[in-house]
Amino acid sequence: xxxxxxxxxxxxxxxxxxxxxxxxxxxxxxxxxxxxxxxxxxxxxxxxxxxxxxxxxxxxxxxxxxxxxxxxxxxxxxxxxxxxxxxxxxxxxxxxxxxxxxxxxxxxxxxxxxxxxxxxxxxxxxxxxxxxxxxxxxxxxxxxxxxxxxxxxxxxxxxxxxxxxxxxxxxxxxxxxx
Numbered sequence: 001x002x003x004x005x006x007x008x009x010x011x012x013x014x015x016x017x018x019x020x021x022x023x024x025x026x027x028x029x030x031x032x033x034x035x036x037x038x039x040x041x042x043x044x045x046x047x048x049x050x051x052x053x054x055x056x057x058x059x060x061x062x063x064x065x066x067x068x069x070x071x072x073x074x075x076x077x078x079x080x081x082x083x084x085x086x087x088x089x090x091x092x093x094x095x096x097x098x099x100x101x102x103x104x105x106x107x108x109x110x111x112x113x114x115x116x117x118x119x120x121x122x123x124x125x126x127x128x129x130x131x132x133x134x135x136x137x138x139x140x141x142x143x144x145x146x147x148x149x150x151x152x153x154x155x156x157x158x159x160x161x162x163x164x165x166x167x168x169x170x171x172x173x174x175x176x177x178x
Contacts, residue, residue, distance in 0.1 A: 011039050012056065012167075041087040043175075050094070052087065052173040056080050057132065059169075062120075064127025066135060081132070084173070085139040094175035096146045098132050100125030103168035104153045107160035117152050126150025132171050145178070 004010055011017065016036040023031045044051050057080055058073045059065060067074030088096055102121040106112035129148035137143045153160070156168040 011042070012053070041083045043087055046174075048177065050091065050175040052084070052175070054080060054084065054171055054173070057171050059128055059131070062124065064124065064131045066131050077135075081135045081139060085136055085141055088136065088141050088145075088173075088175070091175050093178055094145075095178045096136070096141070097174040097176070098129045098136075098146060098148045099172045099174070100127070100129035100132075100148070100150045101155065101168060101170045101172065102151075102153050103156065103165050104160045107153075113153075117154070122150050122152035124150070125152045128171065 016038045019035050019037045021033045023033075041052055041054070044053075057077055058067060060067060060073075066077045088094075102125045104113050104116055104121060106116045126148065127150070129150055133143070133146045133148050136146060153168065156165075157170070158164050158167050160168070
């Protein structure tokens with residue numbers, strides 16, 4: 001399997017995808033099974049750098065917090081960030097840039113979208129990148145290796161009007177030689 005869906009879309013890093021199987025033998029007996037297939041952290045080569053995009057790091061609404069203490073979201077984040085830290089450890093001679101991305105609500109009105117980007121989405125995406133950096137440092141990654149930036153809604157993966165616009169709320173990582 002090449003990591004792409006039937007439509008050619010690359011799967012997201014560190015997500016669990018539902019899998020359903022139906023098996024029928026020659027006599028007509030059937031067996032069904034359902035499970036989840038988890039993806040690891042996908043590291044993609046881009047020129048001399050590597051890119052890691054993770055949509056499965058979730059934050060509290062309108063917050064840079066990585067989930068309330070004891071919440072299911074915080075536990076999933078912990079597991080995802082542990083996988084990410086392990087991937088970063090495989091590239092010790094690389095600096096890590098953490099980029100926070102966001103999604104616009106007022107996308108249909110250009111003036112309101114620009115105001116939302118400046119006042120809300122950029123600061124929020126930077127706060128989220130900082131939270132991820134703090135988590136990586138807590139997991140043993142050297143703070144001097146990590147820089148952060150907030151991109152806001154400047155580089156969406158899907159149109160803001162798309163029902164899957166949640167994919168625009170993500171964190172991306174770039175590993176470059178130091």
